[in-house]
Amino acid sequence: MIISFYLNGVLTEHDVTPHRRAVDYLRDDCGCRSLHHECADGTCGACLILMDDRPALSCILPAFELRFREVWTMEGLSDRDEFTDIVSGFKEARVRLCSSCAPARALAVEALLRQTVRPSARQIRETVESVQCACCSRRRLHDAVIRSARNRERRIHG
Amino acid sequence: MDEERTLSDKLSGRFRRPEDAGGKTILHARILRSPLPIGRIARIELPPMDGGIVAMTSRDIPGPIKTIVGGAAIPLLTSRPVSWDGQPIIAAAGPNLDEVDRWLDDVVLDLRPVDDSGVSDAEEYRFEKGDPAGAFSRSFQVFEETIVVPPTSSKARSSCVACLRDGRTFTVHATTAWPALIRRMVSRALKVDRESIKVRAYPPGPGPDSIASLWEPALDSTLASLLAWKAKKSVRYARSAADHQSFGSQWPGGEFHIRGAVDAGGRLLALETHFTVFAGARLPFETAYVERIVLGVFGITPCRNYSITGRVRHDARAPSRFGPAAGFELGALAGELLTSRISENVLTSPGQWRRESFPVRGQPVGPGLTPVRNLTMPAVLDAVLSASDFERKNAAFEQTRLARERLAEAPEFFRGAGLSATWFGNGFSSGRGELTPASVSMTLNTSGELLIDMPLHGTGGELHRYWSDRAASILGLSADAVNFSLDRPRRNPDQGPSILGRSVTVSTRLVELAGNELAKRRFRDPLPITVTRNRRRSGKAAWDAQAMEGAPFETVSWGAAVVEVEVSNRTGRITSIRCWLSIDGGALLFPEYAASAVETSVQNAVDWCLGDAGPAETFIDIRFYKPSGKRPPRDVSTLPWLTIPAALLRAVRQATGLSVDRLPVGPLVSASGGETR
Numbered sequence: 036m037i038i039s040f041y042l043n044g045v046l047t048e049h050d051v052t053p054h055r056r057a058v059d060y061l062r063d064d065c066g067c068r069s070l071h072h073e074c075a076d077g078t079c080g081a082c083l084i085l086m087d088d089r090p091a092l093s094c095i096l097p098a099f100e101l102r103f104r105e106v107w108t109m110e111g112l113s114d115r116d117e118f119t120d121i122v123s124g125f126k127e128a129r130v131r132l133c134s135s136c137a138p139a140r141a142l143a144v145e146a147l148l149r150q151t152v153r154p155s156a157r158q159i160r161e162t163v164e165s166v167q168c169a170c171c172s173r174r175r176l177h178d179a180v181i182r183s184a185r186n187r188e189r190r191i192h193g
Numbered sequence: 194m195d196e197e198r199t200l201s202d203k204l205s206g207r208f209r210r211p212e213d214a215g216g217k218t219i220l221h222a223r224i225l226r227s228p229l230p231i232g233r234i235a236r237i238e239l240p241p242m243d244g245g246i247v248a249m250t251s252r253d254i255p256g257p258i259k260t261i262v263g264g265a266a267i268p269l270l271t272s273r274p275v276s277w278d279g280q281p282i283i284a285a286a287g288p289n290l291d292e293v294d295r296w297l298d299d300v301v302l303d304l305r306p307v308d309d310s311g312v313s314d315a316e317e318y319r320f321e322k323g324d325p326a327g328a329f330s331r332s333f334q335v336f337e338e339t340i341v342v343p344p345t346s347s348k349a350r351s352s353c354v355a356c357l358r359d360g361r362t363f364t365v366h367a368t369t370a371w372p373a374l375i376r377r378m379v380s381r382a383l384k385v386d387r388e389s390i391k392v393r394a395y396p397p398g399p400g401p402d403s404i405a406s407l408w409e410p411a412l413d414s415t416l417a418s419l420l421a422w423k424a425k426k427s428v429r430y431a432r433s434a435a436d437h438q439s440f441g442s443q444w445p446g447g448e449f450h451i452r453g454a455v456d457a458g459g460r461l462l463a464l465e466t467h468f469t470v471f472a473g474a475r476l477p478f479e480t481a482y483v484e485r486i487v488l489g490v491f492g493i494t495p496c497r498n499y500s501i502t503g504r505v506r507h508d509a510r511a512p513s514r515f516g517p518a519a520g521f522e523l524g525a526l527a528g529e530l531l532t533s534r535i536s537e538n539v540l541t542s543p544g545q546w547r548r549e550s551f552p553v554r555g556q557p558v559g560p561g562l563t564p565v566r567n568l569t570m571p572a573v574l575d576a577v578l579s580a581s582d583f584e585r586k587n588a589a590f591e592q593t594r595l596a597r598e599r600l601a602e603a604p605e606f607f608r609g610a611g612l613s614a615t616w617f618g619n620g621f622s623s624g625r626g627e628l629t630p631a632s633v634s635m636t637l638n639t640s641g642e643l644l645i646d647m648p649l650h651g652t653g654g655e656l657h658r659y660w661s662d663r664a665a666s667i668l669g670l671s672a673d674a675v676n677f678s679l680d681r682p683r684r685n686p687d688q689g690p691s692i693l694g695r696s697v698t699v700s701t702r703l704v705e706l707a708g709n710e711l712a713k714r715r716f717r718d719p720l721p722i723t724v725t726r727n728r729r730r731s732g733k734a735a736w737d738a739q740a741m742e743g744a745p746f747e748t749v750s751w752g753a754a755v756v757e758v759e760v761s762n763r764t765g766r767i768t769s770i771r772c773w774l775s776i777d778g779g780a781l782l783f784p785e786y787a788a789s790a791v792e793t794s795v796q797n798a799v800d801w802c803l804g805d806a807g808p809a810e811t812f813i814d815i816r817f818y819k820p821s822g823k824r825p826p827r828d829v830s831t832l833p834w835l836t837i838p839a840a841l842l843r844a845v846r847q848a849t850g851l852s853v854d855r856l857p858v859g860p861l862v863s864a865s866g867g868e869t870r
Contacts, residue, residue, distance in 0.1 A: 068213050069206020073350045074434045113205030122201050129785040130200070131793070133398025134210055135350070137203035160809060169800070170399045172792035173810060 038102040042067075043111020051098040058082040060098035061108065069109035069138035080166035083139040084108050090146040090165060109138040112145055120190060121145060124183025130175050136168035140176070144183050152188040154180065210395055212353040214366035215427045219355065220247065220286040222420050222430035223293045226440055227271070229304055230278040230509035231311045234271065237283070238301035246296045247424040248285040254419060256382040262374070262408045263478030263627070267512055269382060269415055275304065276311065277474035277509045279440025286420040286428045311474070311509030318483045318505075320741060322560065323498030325454075328463030332454030336538065338531040339450050340842075341855040342523060344443040344471050345516070345801065353431040354413045356421040363418050364391040367410040368398075371690035374411045374627075379418045390418075399793055399830075407515060407690055408477055409442065444516035445482070445505075446471040449527035451490065459539035459546055463498035466490055468527070470505040475512035478628065479505055481621055482520040484738055488622075488745065489524020489835065491559030492532060492615045493570060494550045499560060517797070519693060521617060522834045526856075529613045529839030536612075543587060543612050544578045558616070560741035565749075569777045569818055574614055574753045576816050577775035581755035586610045590847050597850060606759045606768065609848030611840035614753035618746030619694035619828040622736055628689045633703035634725040635664065635711050643668060643675045643711075647700055656697065659782050660704045667708035668715065694828020697782075698748045699728050701826065750827040751818075752776040754836035760848040766860040767845065770799060770811045772837060777818035778829035788815050790830035798837040804857035 039048040042065055051060055061067040061084070070093060071081040077095040084093045085107035112118055121141050125132070132140065147154055147162045154162070163176045202208040239248060251258045251272035259266040270281050283300060287293040329335060355366040356379075363383070365375055372392040380387045392414075417430040447470045454463040468486065476482060487501055516522050532550075536543035551570050552558050558565070578584060587610045597607070621628040634646040643664060661675040691700075707726040714722050736743040752774060759769040772795050781787045795813050817829070838856070845851075845858050 067206075068209075071210075071212075075351070076434070079350070109204070109206040113207070118205065122204055125200060125204060129789045131399050131786060131789050132200065132203055134203050134208040134395070135398070137200070137208070138206035141204040164809075169797050170793065171789070172796040172813070174796070174813060175789055175792055177810070 036099055038099055040101045040103060041105040043107055053097065053099060055098040057084070057093035057096040057098045057101055060101075061093060061106075067108040067110050071135050071139070073135055078167060079136075080143070081135050081139050081168070083142045083166065085112075085142060085146055088146070088149050090143055107142075109142055112142065116190075117145065117148070117187065120148070120186035121183045123186050124181075125179045127182045128175055128179035130171055130179045133168060133170035136166050136170060139166045144180055147180065148184060148187045152184050152191065154184055210353070211355050211366040211368060212429065212431060214355040214393070215357055215429055219357075219427045219429050220245070220288060220420065220424055221290045221293060222284060222286040222417055222428050223290060223297060224281045224416065224430070224436075225283040225285070225297050225300060225302070226279040226281055226436070227275040227277075227304065229275055229306055231309050232275040232304045232306050234273055234275065234282065234302070234304050236301070236303035239283075240296060240299040242296075244287065244292055244296075246285060246287045246293065247420055248283055248296075249416075249419050249423055250283055253423065254382055255422075256384045260378050260382065260412070260415065262411070263481070265475040265477040265479070265512065267412065267475055267477075269412070269419070277511050279436070279511055281416065284416045284420055286424055311507075313507050314504050316504070318480075318503045320487055320501040320560075320739070321499065322740065323463070325463040325465055325498045325500040328498040329452075329454045329465070332462050333457040334455050334538070336453050336455070336531060336534045337451070338527065338534055339448075339854050340527050340530055341448045342446045342526065343856070344446040344473075344510070344513070346441060346443045347437075350437060351431055351434045352410070352413065352437075353429065354410055354417050355427065355429040356414065356417040357427040358421045358425065361385070362389050362391065363421060364393060365414045365418060366393045366395070367414050368395040369410040370397050370692045371407055371411070371688070373688040374408060374690070375414045378411045378415045382415045382419055383422050399790060407692065409514060440511050442473055442511040442514045445473075445476060445513045445523070447486070447523045447527075449490075449523070451527050451531045453531050453535055455535055455539070459535070459541065459549075461494050461496050461535070461550065464491070464496050464501070465499070466501045466503075466527070468501075468503040470503065470523070472505050472507055473510040473513040474507055476505055476507070477512065478515075478621075481628065482515070484622055484745075485518075485520035485618070486524035487741065488559065488618065489518075489521040489526075489615070490528040492525065492528045493552065493558055494532060495552045495556050495558065496560060517794075517834045518617065518831045519621070521831075522838070525615050525835035526838045526842075529615060529836070530842060533611060533613070533839060533843045537591070542584050544574065544584050547574055547612070547614055557742075562742070563744040569820070570614065570616075570751050570753075573751050573775045573777050573818050576818065577753040577755050577773050578612075580775070580814055580816060581610075581757070581773035583610055583612055583755045586757065587612070587847075594847055594850050603762050605763070606761055607848045607850075608757065608759050609844040609846065610755060610757045611843030611847070612753070612755050613836040613840035613843070615832075615835050616749045616751050617828070617832050617835055619698050619748050619750060620746055621689070621693070622738065622745035629728070630689050631699045631703060631728040632688060632725060633700060633707050634723060635707045636721055636723045637668070637711055637715060638721040641670065641674060643670055645675065645677050645704070647677065647704070656782070660701065663701070663704055664708045667705065668712055693831060694750075697826050697828055703728055748779070748825055748827045750776060750778045750829055750832055752829075752832035752836050754833065754840045756837060756840040756844045758841065758844040758848050760845065764860055765849070766806060767803060767858075768808055770808055770841070771814075772799070772811060773814045773816075774833060774836065775816045775818060776829050776832055777820070779824040779827045780820060781817055781829070782826050784817060787817065787829050791815050791833060794830050794833040795837055798833045799841065801834075802838050802841050802856055802858055804859055806857070806859045
């Protein structure tokens, strides 16, 4: 079936097979290399995308579900000014990440900061736990999210 | 390529990985694995290979069918006997995975089960010194400990390797800490010169699974390269998460029974240990692994009478990978539990007993390791004791534990605290042939640029920046004039893996040696000048493994930890964990990143001990001992794996009043398991 949707702000149209997973389609056909299909069952979160401003796991999502949606991946988000808030936050927290979970973590934080720039402890915990990877301590990730939120607030409100 | 720039690339998804290598024409590979753990293949019938399908069985391998890793012979593809669950039988590649799967579905495989459990005990390892029997007979008290640790599966993750073929050259893309092993194994299997194999190694990243990148990527790379050789095309092989779950290798577990004899003053007289390691069908570098377990059991406390017997039990699971400290973590857990038990049952406080038990000047560490000139362990211990207020808390929690039967009303939570102090060898013991060699080559060319050939893999980006700055300052160059070369097999013939802090200690020294030599020759000899410095310890003089005497490692780091837990009296669930650590890692290159790495290890060590039963967050306080003189940097991130589990287990025992003797400690174990102490 032919689907059309906005990928990173650009209208995209493709013919996809019904059993095709969104992660494979976005990686192989749309060149979104920031998505990783690590677990294939929605547990690790390395395939996180923003769909209509909400985080979604693209490994358990059929490609046709993207139809008429607005989809963002790190390829599109990393070109925007907002990305610098997240990079600075992670740098200030001295986080060391592996290459498989890092884009998904940045995307999860972006999803949170689109909701609020003053997240609650529970929201931060949910954001940290949305990506399962043992490469960094949860405490430091928590710190990175807070710092990213502060950077975003400072940029918006001065 | 410093850490900050790397982090930005990683977060944006621009950081490349092996699955990004190759174009759209690359073939995709699948491995047909044995559905039976033990069996015998009677017949294999392959369907016709049309539609661009290429397949390999063991008969098609041009080189030896078995590859040797650390003394363990591992068949690349099996033709007759099946020795473990998921053993590779056929490798196939095609234009897309659906077609490969369909082709593999048509393969006729007559695999017959064999009446054998696959469990075998290999040779017994025995380490004995002094008169342990005599020491036990004249001892004042004898203490015993038992701990069982099941094999640990890492979280299921897919992994990918790609072999890009360009004429006679094969370029392997893999996430690995040991590219030299990939080059060696691929060239042997393909029977081609090593010069025609290039390895593009991707850093494994932090976390406990980084050590898994030791030999597994080399096996996968060899299978992908064999298919690329036969198909005359590039091949990508992605091991799926389902494959990992069903057939993935595990860290070995172990069962330890350990006894210690002390005199009336509480000094350790003798040690007796029996242990069994639960490994998969193969355990590469088994002897080195066992040696590290034994060194972990001793810890710091001097002990000249001991009898240690150990065996490695193999079963029909995939060949094991190393644990996070390559065996040290198991030995240290058992040894530190015994030390805790002794220290809490002698007349002095646990902290005081530890302090008095450290070797004094001239006395050997543990079984007979070369004493350090200036033992910093007392200062490291004092730092963690004062930061955590351990002595006071321990006394209070112990009072509560002893009086809990008489409490009129049980509180909602009970608390406990544990102390652990040990050391860690930053690398593999000297003399371990293929694990220890290292080499750095520097070329100063006519345009004044410096090219450094060294293994960059598995080390953090910050280390590259440090080496670059170090070489630039020795030669008076700007840091921009220094470049690293990834893959020049002739210059770096056979490197060991860059894990366990080996890069920090060995490579830093080699960079300094090569830089100093280049500085001497730069105005004397014509440019370009190339200087190579190799590290290949003979080991025989430095370390006697059988007698457990000498200096097994280049450098060691020291650490102590206190863990405090709060356990719910109703559910048995651990609701809060607080960890304090003090570490002597020499002059740290980047203290903030070192703290981040230690935190990650603490978190992972806690998760290892508690499974999924731990609290969401852990309080972590880290203090680094600041050396007064110039001391080389050492690995610090592995120490929490050695100190945290023993301290945590002891804290859980104190809080629950139960003799918890196995990992992981789930809520059911702490609520009802074990016998009351």
